[in-house]
Amino acid sequence: MHTTPHTEAAPPSADRREQSGLEGLRREIDAIDNALLELLNRRASASLAAGAVKREQGSPVFRPEREELLMETLLEKNSGPLPSTHLRTIYREILSSSRALQNPLKVAFLGPEGTFSHMAATEFLGNSMDFWAMPRFDDIFKAVENRDCGLGVIPLENSLHGTIVQSIDLFAAHAVHIQAEWFSRISHSLMSREAALAGIKTVYSHPQALGQCAGWLRANLPQAELISVDSTAAAAHKVLAERNAAAVGHGSLAPRLGLAVLARSIEDTSDNWTRFVCIGPEPAPAPASGQAGSGEDGAVKTSVLFTLADKPGALANVLQCFAAAGVNMNKLESRPMHLERWKYIFFCDVSCDLTDTKHAPLLDIVREHCHSFRILGAYPAGRYMQKGSGA
Numbered sequence: 001m002h003t004t005p006h007t008e009a010a011p012p013s014a015d016r017r018e019q020s021g022l023e024g025l026r027r028e029i030d031a032i033d034n035a036l037l038e039l040l041n042r043r044a045s046a047s048l049a050a051g052a053v054k055r056e057q058g059s060p061v062f063r064p065e066r067e068e069l070l071m072e073t074l075l076e077k078n079s080g081p082l083p084s085t086h087l088r089t090i091y092r093e094i095l096s097s098s099r100a101l102q103n104p105l106k107v108a109f110l111g112p113e114g115t116f117s118h119m120a121a122t123e124f125l126g127n128s129m130d131f132w133a134m135p136r137f138d139d140i141f142k143a144v145e146n147r148d149c150g151l152g153v154i155p156l157e158n159s160l161h162g163t164i165v166q167s168i169d170l171f172a173a174h175a176v177h178i179q180a181e182w183f184s185r186i187s188h189s190l191m192s193r194e195a196a197l198a199g200i201k202t203v204y205s206h207p208q209a210l211g212q213c214a215g216w217l218r219a220n221l222p223q224a225e226l227i228s229v230d231s232t233a234a235a236a237h238k239v240l241a242e243r244n245a246a247a248v249g250h251g252s253l254a255p256r257l258g259l260a261v262l263a264r265s266i267e268d269t270s271d272n273w274t275r276f277v278c279i280g281p282e283p284a285p286a287p288a289s290g291q292a293g294s295g296e297d298g299a300v301k302t303s304v305l306f307t308l309a310d311k312p313g314a315l316a317n318v319l320q321c322f323a324a325a326g327v328n329m330n331k332l333e334s335r336p337m338h339l340e341r342w343k344y345i346f347f348c349d350v351s352c353d354l355t356d357t358k359h360a361p362l363l364d365i366v367r368e369h370c371h372s373f374r375i376l377g378a379y380p381a382g383r384y385m386q387k388g389s390g391a
Helices: 014-057 064-077 084-102 116-125 137-145 165-173 207-212 214-220 232-239 253-257 314-324 357-369
Strands: 106-110 130-134 151-158 177-185 189-192 202-205 225-228 245-249 260-264 273-280 300-308 329-336 344-350 370-380 384-388
Touching: 014 084, 064 084, 064 370, 084 116, 106 116, 106 137, 116 130, 116 151, 116 177, 116 273, 116 384, 130 137, 137 151, 137 165, 137 273, 151 165, 151 207, 165 329, 165 344, 189 232, 189 253, 202 207, 202 232, 207 214, 207 225, 207 245, 232 245, 232 253, 300 314, 314 357, 357 370
Parallel strands: 106 130, 106 151, 177 370, 177 384, 202 225, 202 245
Antiparallel strands: 151 273, 177 273, 189 245, 189 260, 300 344, 300 370, 329 344
């Protein structure tokens, strides 16, 4: 009788063992994703319920100090390996979705889509908001003041080119409030239908963008005519139909519109940031200074507008009031008042919450020295967004 000798099965190859291990990890990840989905929907249900309570109480949906408190708490608890920057990005979108579920807020920004203001708005508020492009800054202020939009995104100043003076003028003309601020990194690209710099005779962009790239443009396109338009995105759309023209703007516009990027990072210095503010028809609740949720390094900032009597020492008296109270003023800007020759309105930022009752005696004294005095908003001091974006 013939018998076949018994042989042991060959051990699985290293590739098969790795594949088996990978399949196990994938099953684990799938299970985690299913659990996350259930938790996200539970959070969404709770958020909807909170939105109903807010409507009954007349409370605002956008609470920047509450969102900052939540973010700081989560970052403090995060033990990794998920990087803090990733956690911020994830929760930015969770909070954006939560706001949209509670009340689909319209957010006005300087359009069209693709402007630095648009990029900064999504960077700070997330992608679930109902963004509305406006042709001019004054349209944003009007839409917020008239409550056609719940929020507006406004560039206030740039680290290279200074204050956007039109924004200051519009604060003086409209009853709106600053609810939040942040700083977005600005990086400009030169875009065109042409294939090389040699063919460029005209460059279009927003005045701020042209100013931020003035040195590069003089050095590389000395003969080109520089023409200001309403926005960087409007400039990019304009060069679509024009030969020998280029636009300065956000580099992401190029693939959207089918333009070539002739040069990147053409700003005169890499340390180029724009301060943005979020405006609303009502003031936002401000956190107590030094507490969680009060912004960068636990700081609170207040922005004010005031006018003075035309007499010697008027401005010095106001500055002395703040100095005597130990209040740091970190921005002071004057602008001519419309319809009144040689009269000026002052915009200033101070590093505290002037709406806190402890500052009431200081405000009483300051108002005695002012012709008018208006608090634009007290809000968490803004943080620097690390993802490239801009104004």
